[in-house]
Amino acid sequence: MINMNDSAQSKKTTLQWIWIALAFAALIIITLLPHTKGLPVAGQRALAILAFALILWVTEAVSYQVSAAMIIGLIALLIGLAPSVSDPSQLTGTSNALTMALSGFSSSAVALVAAALFLAAAIQATNLHKRLALWILSKVGTKTNSLVFGAILVSIVLAFFVPSATARAGAVVPILLGMVAAFGLPNNSKLGALLVITSVQAVSIWNIGIKTAAAQNMVALGFIEKEFGKTITWSSWFLYAAPWAIIMSVLLFFVMTHLIKPEIEAIEMGKDLIQKQLEELGHLKPSEIRLIIISLLLLFFWTTEGKLHPFDTTTVTIVAIAILLTPKIGVFDWKSVERLIPWGTVIVFAVGISLGTVLLDTHGAQWLSNKVFGSMGLDSMPIIATIALVSLFNILIHLGFASATSLSSALIPIFIALTSTIHLGDNRIGFVLIQQFVISIGFLLPVNSPQSMLAYGTGAFTAKDFLKSGLPLTVIGYLLILLFSVTYWKWIGLL
Numbered sequence: 202m203i204n205m206n207d208s209a210q211s212k213k214t215t216l217q218w219i220w221i222a223l224a225f226a227a228l229i230i231i232t233l234l235p236h237t238k239g240l241p242v243a244g245q246r247a248l249a250i251l252a253f254a255l256i257l258w259v260t261e262a263v264s265y266q267v268s269a270a271m272i273i274g275l276i277a278l279l280i281g282l283a284p285s286v287s288d289p290s291q292l293t294g295t296s297n298a299l300t301m302a303l304s305g306f307s308s309s310a311v312a313l314v315a316a317a318l319f320l321a322a323a324i325q326a327t328n329l330h331k332r333l334a335l336w337i338l339s340k341v342g343t344k345t346n347s348l349v350f351g352a353i354l355v356s357i358v359l360a361f362f363v364p365s366a367t368a369r370a371g372a373v374v375p376i377l378l379g380m381v382a383a384f385g386l387p388n389n390s391k392l393g394a395l396l397v398i399t400s401v402q403a404v405s406i407w408n409i410g411i412k413t414a415a416a417q418n419m420v421a422l423g424f425i426e427k428e429f430g431k432t433i434t435w436s437s438w439f440l441y442a443a444p445w446a447i448i449m450s451v452l453l454f455f456v457m458t459h460l461i462k463p464e465i466e467a468i469e470m471g472k473d474l475i476q477k478q479l480e481e482l483g484h485l486k487p488s489e490i491r492l493i494i495i496s497l498l499l500l501f502f503w504t505t506e507g508k509l510h511p512f513d514t515t516t517v518t519i520v521a522i523a524i525l526l527t528p529k530i531g532v533f534d535w536k537s538v539e540r541l542i543p544w545g546t547v548i549v550f551a552v553g554i555s556l557g558t559v560l561l562d563t564h565g566a567q568w569l570s571n572k573v574f575g576s577m578g579l580d581s582m583p584i585i586a587t588i589a590l591v592s593l594f595n596i597l598i599h600l601g602f603a604s605a606t607s608l609s610s611a612l613i614p615i616f617i618a619l620t621s622t623i624h625l626g627d628n629r630i631g632f633v634l635i636q637q638f639v640i641s642i643g644f645l646l647p648v649n650s651p652q653s654m655l656a657y658g659t660g661a662f663t664a665k666d667f668l669k670s671g672l673p674l675t676v677i678g679y680l681l682i683l684l685f686s687v688t689y690w691k692w693i694g695l696l
Contacts, residue, residue, distance in 0.1 A: 220262035228253040232279065237568070243283040243293060244565035250275050251560060255611060259601040266545035269552035276302035276559055286563055301562065305554030309515045310423030314416050315547045316518040317364035320499075322541035323525050324363050326533045327489045330372040332482050333358065338376065339475045344467045345392060346458055349399050352377060353450050356403035360414040362496050366404050370652035373400045378659060380474055392463035394662035398670050399457045401656040403450060406678075408605070408641045410446025412438035413503065413514065416550055420609035421637035423554050428561065428617050429630055435503040435514050441695050442638060445685055449678060456673050461666075488532040495521055553610030560614045570618035580623040584696065587623065588635060588686050591616070592679060595639045603648050608640050631695040635682065642678050644671035 231249035236242065250272060257268040280302075281295030305311060324330045334355045341351035352373065359369045377396040378388055386392055408415035412422070412435050422433055485493075502510065502517040525531045526538070560566040579587045595612065602608045616636045620629035643649030647657035647667050657667070690696045 217260075217262045220256060220260040224253045224256040224262065227256060228275070239571075240568040241284070241286045241289070241564055243280050243286050244560075244563040244568055246279040246283050247276075247556075247559050247563045247565035248569060250279060251556065251565070251611065254556060254607075258604065258607045258611075261603060264545070265549040265604065265607065269545075269549045272552050272556055273299075273302045276555065280559060280563065301559050302552075302555050304558050305423075305551035305556075308423045308551065308554050309426070309513070310419040310554065311547060311551045313413075313515040313518055314419050314550050316515065316522045317413060317416070317419075318542045318546065319522040319525065319538065320496075320518065321363055321365035321368045322538055323492055323522075323532050324496075325368060325371075325541055326537050327486065327492050328482060329489050329492055330359055330363050330368065331376070332479070332485075332489070333362075334372050334376055335475050335479050335482070338380075339472065339479065343472050345395070345463045345465065348377070348380070348396060349454060349458055352396055352400040353403040353454060356400055357407055357410075357450065360404070360407035360411045361500060364413045364415075366408055366415055366650065366652040367655055369404050370401050370655050373404075374656050374659060374661075376475075376478070378661060379478070386464065388659055388661045389663075390464060391461055392465065394666050395457060395461040395463050397656050397659065397661040398461070398667060399453065401650075401653050402453055402457075402644060402670060402674060404652050405641065405643055405650055406446050406449045406453065409638045410439070410443045412442075413518075415605065415641060416546070417605040417609040417640060418637065420550070420553060420557075420606055421613050421633065421640075424557055424561075424613045424617055425630060425633060427558065431630055432507075432513065433630075433634065434506040436506060436508065439504070440693060441634065441690065444689060445638070445681060448681060449674075452677055453674065456677075457670060460670055460673075491530065492525070492532045495524060550606060553607060557610050557614040561617065566614040567618040567621065570615050570622050573615070574619055575622060579619075584625065584628055584632070585683065585687050587625075588632065589683055591619070591636060592639045592682055595636055596642055596675060596679060599640065599643055599649055600645060602643075603651070603654070605640055605643060605650060609637065612640065613637065628696050631690065634695065635686065635690070639679075639682060642675060644674040644678065646671065 228249045231252055232246055234245065237245065253275065254268060254272055257263055257271070258265070263271075277295050277299040281293050281298030283293055285291045285293045337355045337358060338348070338351045341347045341354065355373050356369060359372065363369050363372070374397055377400060378393060381388065381390060381393045381396065408418070412418055412433070418438075426432055499517060499521045502512060503514055506512065506514055525533065526535065557566075574591070577590060579590065598612070599605070599608060613633065613636070616633050620632055625632050643653070645668060647653040647664055653667065656662075657664070686696060
């Protein structure tokens with residue numbers, strides 16, 4: 202008798218090999234295409250590697266970590282054996298190409314992501330994020346509308362201190378479902394769907410609102426710093442993006458409370474359940490108190506970067522991590538770190554930056570930008586029309602991506618190249634930054650972000666439920682981007 206699980210696994214494996222074969226076919230075909238005027242051989246091969254990477258990222262035929270190893274090898278070989286961009290009479294050389302392939306690991310943005318993972322691990326190790334979420338929910342009341350408000354508020358507060366969207370969702374979702382279960386309702390009840398969808402959409406919104414809330418922000422900032430020589434401070438990012446996120450949070454409340462009508466108006470035992478869980482956590486432990494002090498100091502240094510002190514976000518975060526790992530005054534040891542940190546994320550992140558840098562350095566990004574957007578006549582359009590068209594393209598292409606970090610790695614170099622193509626001048630940084638905000642608009646499908654997939658795995662809602670909320674949120678978010686582009690962002694000098 203055939204085991205259904207074995208059959209499904211066999212089908213999945215076959216599909217994986219088909220996608221891998223397709224990725225290599227795209228790589229070979231683009232590499233062997235006749236030479237195109239204006240595109241260096243190295244640039245053509247960089248685009249071939251990009252096509253290869255996109256197929257693997259979109260289909261998830263292999264893990265992101267495995268794809269990172271493949272990309273490093275391909276850059277070293279294909280770019281190494283291509284004529285040098287600066288001197289076509291000489292080969293780039295595999296040693297030089299390997300340096301390019303590993304260049305992302307030296308980016309300060311990668312160091313910040315690694316430090317952010319340490320910080321998220323420290324908060325998870327002490328359960329401080331759970332205590333904070335429970336405390337906030339205990340204050341908002343037990344009416345369903347109050348709980349929706351509480352779910353949004355928890356996501357906002359945690360975004361300041363927990364630099365991982367998945368960790369934030371992982372803290373809030375189980376608590377909300379515990380409250381639903383306490384009233385005798387199943388996970389997939391309307392109340393469960395309402396609370397869980399609200400919380401993860403709020404997490405996604407505040408990935409945009411706060412610089413340190415999401416890894417994909419670091420990708421964009423890494424490219425901006427390298428190509429434009431401009432550093433975006435924590436407070437500047439907050440000034441640009443937080444008002445958009447605040448308005449979106451308010452609108453999220455009204456969209457969700459009108460879209461999904463729960464079975465009950467209030468969870469009568471909700472407050473008792475929250476209080477019980479807080480009691481189970483006990484009094485604040487010394488390690489939690491130390492973490493609170495360090496986190497508040499870190500937030501202070503982040504918000505005052507460039508104003509009260511000369512230390513950048515990455516430096517102060519790494520110093521904070523060193524303190525958190527120090528015996529007696531820290532909160533965890535290295536063994537705890539090894540278990541809690543997804544090290545593969547750092548590798549994927551660094552390789553994504555390397556690939557984007559290779560695309561820019563070999564002029565592949567510039568050529569692709571000209572071909573994709575040049576025919577639209579963007580150079581003769583007002584900047585708001587350019588933002589409208591490129592943002593729409595950005596949102597649509599996100600439908601195929603499960604990782605906003607990978608999407609940033611692929612698109613931000615192209616958008617940077619586009620700013621030169623259409624001669625945006627002083628608006629270049631603002632345009633790229635706005636497109637990075639749009640990259641985080643992954644509201645439509647659960648597969649568009651890890652935090653949404655985590656929530657989807659609880660069975661609290663269907664993909665159709667998520668789409669019903671994601672569609673109006675995406676339209677509202679897009680229109681709000683356009684409104685901010687002609688008003689607020691002009692007023693404060695971003696555009």
